[in-house]
Amino acid sequence: MDRELIAGAIKMMEQGEPCALATIVQVKGSAPREAGTQMLVAAGGRTLGTIGGGCAEAAIRQRALLVLEKGQPEVYHLDLTADTAAEEGMVCGGIMDVFIEPLGGQKE
């Protein structure tokens, strides 16, 4: 577990800045990062940590912003094996389940 990322999440929550925490919970096939890898996405789009970079990370970031808007956590299923993924240049070819959770940002 990445200490900097947890500290970053606490800081954002304390400052009342809405953010979402994305955690890879399951990986099948070859994916860029393993289960447990996390990324923090702030409402403004700023990110902390990386879950592999590239298109997969960009897709997760987009989804995280949507989750922030809805305010409900979800499991985002990302299939990097599809043809579109290959077209987009996602070369790893695995399947990832990512738990995306809004951390609010309410001031105490």
Added chain:
Amino acid sequence: MEKLEFFRHLLTALDGQQPAVAVTVIKTAPEVPGVVPGNRYLWTLQGPYGSPGADNLDAAVAGLAREVLVSRRPRLATLETAAGRVTLFLEPVLPEPEVIVLGGGHVGQQVAAVAKLAGYRVTAIDDRPDFASRALFPLADRLICNDFTVALQEIAITPATYIVIVTRGHRYDYDCLRAVIEKPAAYIGMIGSRRRIKGVKERLLADGVPEAVLARVHAPIGLDIGAETPAEIAISILAEIIRVYRQGA
């Protein structure tokens, strides 16, 4: 439970070097009263913090958490309850690995730089102010200028500690190894020619340190890749540390 409180608690566990397992409810089907995706729970050997949301889950979670702590790998688990199916993500909360560099010479400086590059916490120790300096260790998380033996008594050495002995002379190597040899460090490596290593080990044997304990010292230090320059040696040392950290040997 407030998420902020949970994360503060999690950070305390990480900083306190106490092993724990963070449990997150990620899915329920159908809805289970009290159990909501996003519910978090910290399981520690001392007892749990928070709850997954339904009392009857506690025992099952405790069993899974123990397994996760042993395997050191996160896992996804689905529990069947009377009310429905609950999917949990369990991740081990392990102390951050720390490399302790003993000796601020050319090799020590490079070891600190490569260890930072690989993402480890770094503490550098030397008894000479000119060597335990920010100018030589710009990236170290902690810089200690003190007698090696005294410094090593004052810092925590845990199963997440990787010790690299690269001092300027065998007298200091001996002092350092003597101070750490019976500590629970994950890795102890010492630089030096076979002759110098033999001398230090013989002194420790004479002091009553058992041979089996001395056998855990990685000396000659580093993977054998024919390294010659301080930077190359540092890379071979970190390669060895990474192998111990990731593969346990």
